[in-house]
Amino acid sequence: MTTSVGQLRRCSVAVDLGAARTRVYVKNHGLIVDEPTVTAVNSRTGALIAVGGRAEYMAGRTPDHIRVVRPVCHGTIVDIEMAQRLLRQLVGDKLRRAWRRKPTMRAAVCLPAGSEPLTQRAAVETLTGLGARRVELVDTMVAAAVGCGLPVEQPEATMIVVCGAGTTQVAVLSLGSIVAAETVPVGGEAVDHAVVQHLRLHHELMVASQNIRPLHLALAGDGGPEPAPVEVHGRDVVSGEARCVQVEPERVRRAIAARLTGVLDGISEVLRRCPPDLVADLAERGIMLAGGSALIPGLEPMIRQGTMMPVQVAERPDTCAVQGLAAMIEGHVSPLELAPLTP
Numbered sequence: 001m002t003t004s005v006g007q008l009r010r011c012s013v014a015v016d017l018g019a020a021r022t023r024v025y026v027k028n029h030g031l032i033v034d035e036p037t038v039t040a041v042n043s044r045t046g047a048l049i050a051v052g053g054r055a056e057y058m059a060g061r062t063p064d065h066i067r068v069v070r071p072v073c074h075g076t077i078v079d080i081e082m083a084q085r086l087l088r089q090l091v092g093d094k095l096r097r098a099w100r101r102k103p104t105m106r107a108a109v110c111l112p113a114g115s116e117p118l119t120q121r122a123a124v125e126t127l128t129g130l131g132a133r134r135v136e137l138v139d140t141m142v143a144a145a146v147g148c149g150l151p152v153e154q155p156e157a158t159m160i161v162v163c164g165a166g167t168t169q170v171a172v173l174s175l176g177s178i179v180a181a182e183t184v185p186v187g188g189e190a191v192d193h194a195v196v197q198h199l200r201l202h203h204e205l206m207v208a209s210q211n212i213r214p215l216h217l218a219l220a221g222d223g224g225p226e227p228a229p230v231e232v233h234g235r236d237v238v239s240g241e242a243r244c245v246q247v248e249p250e251r252v253r254r255a256i257a258a259r260l261t262g263v264l265d266g267i268s269e270v271l272r273r274c275p276p277d278l279v280a281d282l283a284e285r286g287i288m289l290a291g292g293s294a295l296i297p298g299l300e301p302m303i304r305q306g307t308m309m310p311v312q313v314a315e316r317p318d319t320c321a322v323q324g325l326a327a328m329i330e331g332h333v334s335p336l337e338l339a340p341l342t343p
């Protein structure tokens with residue numbers, strides 16, 4: 001993925017098609033889509049029933065003939081047709097007509113660093129199917145670093161940790177490129193799974209991932225020294241009856257922390273592969289956390305204690321990547337210029 005800033009400036013649309021959420025930024029319009037990457041289809045007729053937030057709400061509540069589909073998995077578009085139908089529906093009529101009128105529409109898409117050629121092809125095919133004449137691919141970590149306001153084009157190290165739904169990507173950047181990177185298969189989904197497992201093992205309660213949001217909120221509150229117990233509704237594992245239990249958020253925090261240690265291992269691995277001068281820069285500058293899962297309670301202090309470095313969560317961690325792409329297509333990022341040596 002070696003797209004230049006010049007080529008990106010010719011793009012009119014920036015797309016971040018994530019496993020959890022889809023974001024679309026359009027030049028001169030702003031961020032027009034920020035919705036879950038979910039569709040609901042009638043499997044008998046093939047008709048689209050709902051997309052985005054409405055489709056996500058339907059998950060686990062549908063009759064047999066309605067299928068809830070997530071077309072993106074671990075940064076790869078696994079169902080191109082469904083991804084196109086989702087995007088077509090989300091961008092709306094007005095914009096669809098504008099795309100059709102513009103015969104040279106170019107799109108910028110961010111993808112995980114080191115994506116397989118098949119992943120890249122799926123992204124290109126999805127966007128060309130929607131009318132893009134050319135698709136520029138950008139590393140998510142570079143886009144997120146730009147979106148966080150990090151000085152990626154400088155000859156100094158910056159570390160970005162993009163915590164997504166399926167994966168966490170760690171990278172050290174310098175002079176606009178990735179020096180060392182690692183992808184860890186731990187993200188928001190794994191954390192939700194850890195909470196669901198905890199409730200099953202310690203409270204004999206089966207709950208859907210959507211129903212554990214109150215626990216995240218209680219843990220994120222950090223109001224007092226010990227958050228009050230939280231009421232969680234679910235189904236009894238043995239009897240199958242509806243039941244409500246009081247859950248200690250502190251015990252959930254410990255279950256989450258155990259799952260997050262993989263992120264710390266990824267950071268250590270990237271630091272090990274970095275030249276010493278860059279690590280010295282990082283000790284001063286610290287680590288920037290981006291991605292929706294950067295808000296997982298306990299992640300930031302865990303990384304701070306584990307690395308002994310300053311750690312900062314981006315102002316809007318969830319939209320960093322698409323905002324970075326937006327800055328690139330709007331021409332707010334200056335191309336890297338190295339002054340020629342004079343004799």
Ligand SMILES: Nc1ncnc2c1ncn2[C@@H]1O[C@H](COP(=O)(O)OP(=O)(O)OP(=O)(O)O)[C@@H](O)[C@H]1O
Nearest residue numbers: 018019020021164165166167188291292293295296
């Ligand atoms: N306030 C929050 N507290 C805890 N987790 C959160 C919060 N907000 C979002 N998340 C988690 O962030 C994840 C979504 O993050 P994001 O939108 O960056 O993912 P994505 O870009 O779609 O995923 P990927 O990068 O894996 O393709 C979800 O798993 C969600 O549970």
